[in-house]
Amino acid sequence: MSASLQEVKRRISSTKKTGQITAAMQMVSTAKLNQIQKHTTSYQVYASKIRNVITHLAASHLLENVEPAEAVKKDQFNTLSMLKQRPVKKTGLVVITSDRGLVGSYNSNVIKQTLQLISDNHHSQDDIEIVAIGGIGADFFKKRGYDIVYEFRELSDVPTFREVRPIVRTILRMYQSERFDELFVCYNHFVNSLTSTFRGEQMLPISAENIGSEGLEETSSSGYQLQYDTEPSEEAILEVILPQYAESLLYGAMLDAKTSEHASSSTAMRSASDNANDIIASLQLQYNRARQSAITTEITEITGAQAALE
Template identity: 45%
Template sequence: MASLRDIQSKINSTKKTKQITNAMQMVSASKLTRAEQNAKAFVPYSEKMQEVVSQIAASGDATHPMLQTRAVKKTGYLVITADRGLAGGYNNNVIREVYRTIQHQHTSTDEYTVIAAGRFGRDFFKKNNLPIAKEIIGLPDQPDFADIKQIASEAVEMFLEEEIDELVLFYNHFNSAISQEVTSQKLLPLTDITPESGRSVQSMYEFEPDAEGILKVLLPQYAESLIYGALLDAKASEHAARMTAMRAATDNANERIDDLTLTFNRARQAAITQEISEIVGGAAALQS
């Protein structure tokens, strides 16, 4: 059995770990609140963009390469992960789903490429020798559009230049503070731009100079906005996953402290009982 000093040392170290995990939980909870607000605030802009684009596309007066499906010779995967760990299965779930899709859909590295947003995904793809076309790491916890504009623009440009024939987005969708779901979305070509059912389109637009000229400017911006919206959603999921993981770690630390405290008390009681027995035995020996 471990000595009383060893047990007390374990209790103290576990308490220090608990303080760290509890602090990280509170920090993540604070970041989650703001990230969730950012993600929700972006939705009206995204919906309005979708409304305008769908009206122009539905008019039939204009065409654009981003709206046209072509034979898929090469697929681009834009994968959003985190730069840091301690977030439960947040990173592994996305990476596992992407890797499973690649293994199932492709037989050669010439058939796909990866655009990695986040250190965990980037490191995994490099380690497994998967082709990486673009990468970005070090994104802030509350990213602005300017932080991802370059890589979003480059991803769209790859499609327009026919370096890839479709662009698929993988990220963790935020359902709630305790539920995040790995989501895949075909970003390009833009084949599903009709408003969601239940959302009626109220506005009527007149286009100047013409619908095709507006599409040329608006569609790349719309695709970039979808990437940014997914990033905001993923960041909210990351903070939620980290908050949940740190709460679980704190609860485990409390259980560990309780178990060690019980062991410590039992060991101390046994030591006291042993000392009393030795004293009584010594006294009895002196009297005999």
């Protein structure tokens, strides 16, 4: 067998092994996607209820009637500071990416759109504080000189609520200490197994404007004003509800981002496997043609030798 045929055969063998690896990785990513989708479906019921409560409180103007400075005792964390609007000197961005590659355009899309968000809002690099969830985003912004105020790596494939709470507490204390004056969550939203879209949602401060008007259509059409009687007080109610809302918003974003990551990984590995099969088919055709040419040459030489002997 000639050297060229041996080389083609080695390339076929190597590509087959690569295809087997990418096919296995696709199966793993698909399994993770199915698992997190089941978890997300059940969690969305809770998140929707929390959002509806906050939305209706905003519609009743309850969020506007509370003074954060009077909410808690000295040296305690001021939950109601989440409502405090102040002049924006620093903007915080929670950027959710993966810890590793092999996820197609997932990370590049989040980073590209986050940079576009910074540009569209006319922020300079000195005005931005990055909270990085995932190693790819943390490393990217570090190399470009952005201030990474907090980073969290190795987020679970199906994140738990327990993982999110320390992150939320850290972020809230940074906001209260005026490390930044507003906070956005930047991530890829899962649409379907082939499509995801970038989202940049404002998390802090909490206000009627950034909560939105979901769930209020019926109230608006009925023509009556929402009112609440609170017990023991408006402050006590919001002390419980606001942290749950912040946790649900960030946790929901992480679940959504991880779902998009697994879908992107599955798609990328399926594409890699398809490419490997195409390469194998092309190499096999090349091998067969070379082999056929070698056999034809051998037959011609044998026939020529036999004719010379005669």
